[in-house]
Amino acid sequence: MLLSDFLRQECGLTGTHVGCEHGVCGACTVLVNGEAVRSCLMLAVSMTDAEITTIEGLARHPDFPAVYQAFTQNHALQCGFCTPGIVVSAMAEVLGRKKKEEEIVDVLSGHLCRCTGYHGIMSALREIT
Numbered sequence: 001m002l003l004s005d006f007l008r009q010e011c012g013l014t015g016t017h018v019g020c021e022h023g024v025c026g027a028c029t030v031l032v033n034g035e036a037v038r039s040c041l042m043l044a045v046s047m048t049d050a051e052i053t054t055i056e057g058l059a060r061h062p063d064f065p066a067v068y069q070a071f072t073q074n075h076a077l078q079c080g081f082c083t084p085g086i087v088v089s090a091m092a093e094v095l096g097r098k099k100k101e102e103e104i105v106d107v108l109s110g111h112l113c114r115c116t117g118y119h120g121i122m123s124a125l126r127e128i129t
Contacts, residue, residue: 004028006044007054015055015084019112026111029085030054036092038110055084058091067091067128074123078115086111090125099129 004021007013007030016039019025023038030039031053058064067087070076077083086108093099093107104125113121 001044002040003030003042003044003047003052004039007039007052010044013054013056015059017081017084019081024112025082026085026089027082029088029111031058031088031092034092036089053088055088058088061091063091063095067095067124070124070127071121074120074127076116076120076124082111082113082115086113086121090128094125095128097129099125101126104129 001010004016004018007016008018016030017027018040019027021040023041026038028039029036031037032042032047032050034051034053067090071083071087076086089107089111094104099107104122108118108121108125
């Protein structure tokens, strides 16, 4: 069973979305031992000793309100399907770290969004660095 399916079906953690099931869209991004990974490419059985953090877990993180506010104020979401994966990557890779524009683009490059055109997302990511 894939980690994405395990999280959603067995744990009831439906904030981890499944889009492409090929690791391309980034909607299923979770943290495994602090590193952003595509959960649709990982076998749940291989995660026995891993620390897995989903968007639900990050929502309790002390820095989450600042990220939430940046995304809201910059209109960085519309339908919201891609948002959990982007927020997980943002908190792992961008939050509080001075990043150059190219580095922010690199973090976002693993995520597909059909609604926003990325402008608001980029603004939010710039704001939290």
